[in-house]
Amino acid sequence: MTVRHSCSGCENLWTGAARAHCSSCHETFDSVGLFDMHRSRGKCKKPQSLRMTWDGVWRSGLLEK
Ligand SMILES: [Zn+2]
Numbered sequence: 258m259t260v261r262h263s264c265s266g267c268e269n270l271w272t273g274a275a276r277a278h279c280s281s282c283h284e285t286f287d288s289v290g291l292f293d294m295h296r297s298r299g300k301c302k303k304p305q306s307l308r309m310t311w312d313g314v315w316r317s318g319l320l321e322k
């Protein structure tokens with residue numbers, strides 16, 4: 258069963274309960290762990306600066322390969 262999520266603050270739609278969408282910067286992450294990683298001291302870091310790669314959602318570039 259596919260679970261659909263949407264954000265009240267932007268047009269993003271995504272699937273998967275484990276996905277994490279940031280209500281501040283409106284990026285969508287592959288996991289809550291990546292979401293936590295991009296939050297630093299109450300602010301959002303750019304996923305690119307954390308070596309994440311974009312594939313519809315932000316994924317960890319370190320875990321691929
Ligand atoms: Zn964010």
Ligand SMILES: [Zn+2]
Pocket residue numbers: 264265266267268269278279280283284
């Ligand atoms: Zn959003």
